[in-house]
Structure formats: structure tokens, C-alpha cells
Amino acid sequence: MVFSVPVTVRGYELDTQGHLNQAVYLQYSEHARWEVLRAAGIQQNEMVAGGIGPVVLEANIKYLRELRGGEEVDVTCEFAWAEGKVFQIKQQIVKKDGTVCADIVLVGGILDLRARKLVPDPVAALRAIASDPALLGI
Numbered sequence: 001m002v003f004s005v006p007v008t009v010r011g012y013e014l015d016t017q018g019h020l021n022q023a024v025y026l027q028y029s030e031h032a033r034w035e036v037l038r039a040a041g042i043q044q045n046e047m048v049a050g051g052i053g054p055v056v057l058e059a060n061i062k063y064l065r066e067l068r069g070g071e072e073v074d075v076t077c078e079f080a081w082a083e084g085k086v087f088q089i090k091q092q093i094v095k096k097d098g099t100v101c102a103d104i105v106l107v108g109g110i111l112d113l114r115a116r117k118l119v120p121d122p123v124a125a126l127r128a129i130a131s132d133p134a135l136l137g138i
Contacts, residue, residue, distance in 0.1 A: 001137050003036040004074040004094075011069045019066035026059065029091045029104045032075040041131025051113050052125055057086060058107035065101040072096050079137040085109050085118040 007028055015021040033054070034044065047053055067073065073093050080088040091104040110122040119125045127133045 001135060002076050002078045003032070003039065003135055004076045005032045005035045007031065007073050007075055009067050009069050009071045009073070014069055019068055022061075022063065025061055025063070025093060025102050025104070028073075028075045028093055029077075029106070032077040032091060033089060036077045036135055040126075040133060040135040042126065042129050046129065048113065050129065052119060053111050053113055054108055055111045055118075056106050056108050060105045062103040063101075064103065065095070065099055067093070067095075067101055073101065081123055081137060085120060085122065087122055 009020055013020055013024045037044075037047075037054070073095055076090075076092045076094065078090045080090060082088075086107050086109045089106040089108055091106070092100050093102040093104070094100050108122075109118040110125045111117070112119050123138050126136055127138050130136060130138075
């Protein structure tokens with residue numbers, strides 16, 4: 001399932017060329033990931049209280065089109081599950097006219113905050129605390 005959240009590019013996020021600073025693309029992608037977790041019924045403080053938290057192990061961004069202040073975009077988020085401790089999250093930043101501005105692929109995991117190691121089954125860990133796991137593709 002593909003989840004998306006709208007974002008408006010703010011003036012203070014622009015670089016000296018007048019387009020969205022490259023680091024802000026990562027912030028937008030993180031915002032969408034927290035929003036999909038929240039929509040699935042998972043609150044950040046509850047995850048931490050339960051001793052787990054999401055981690056990004058790898059990020060790959062392809063910048064395809066520039067974004068300027070005031071432009072509205074949708075930031076998508078789609079989980080791709082596999083067996084094992086890690087999974088992929090595929091994201092896009094898309095203008096309202098359908099123009100893809102960035103493709104982002106992350107490798108993530110769920111960290112056991114006490115042991116400081118990845119949990120062996122991230123799907124089970126998230127399913128156990130989500131009220132709507134279908135939003136996470138599980």
C-alpha cells in the first residue's frame with residue numbers, strides 16, 4: 001500500500017540557488033515515515049516506551065527535479081518486506097502535476113533499544129503495536 005502526505009516547500013528550506021536544499025528531501029521522507037506509522041496507530045513515544053525504535057541503515061536519493069518555495073508536493077511511503085531483520089522503504093516526492101522530483105530508497109530496521117541490536121522480526125514487532133498494519137503493508 002502506498003501512503004502519502006502533502007508538504008508545502010517553505011522559504012527557509014531553500015538553498016542559495018533558490019531551490020529546496022538537498023538535506024530537506026531527507027527530512028520530508030522522514031516526516032512521511034512518521035506519518036504512516038502514526039496513521040497505522042503507532043506513536044513514537046509508545047515505541048520508545050516499548051523498547052523499540054525504527055532506524056535507517058542506508059539511504060539512496062535520486063534528485064530528479066528541483067523544487068521551489070511555495071510548491072506543493074506529496075511524499076509517498078511504501079514498505080517492501082523481506083525475510084530477516086531489514087526491509088526497504090520506497091518513497092517519492094511528487095509535484096501536484098505528477099512530476100517526480102526525487103526517488104528515495106531506504107534500508108531500515110527496528111532497533112531493540114536495550115540490546116542495541118535489530119529485532120529479528122520487524123514485521124511481528126510492528127504488527128504487535130499497530131492498529132492498522134495494512135498501512136505498513138503487513
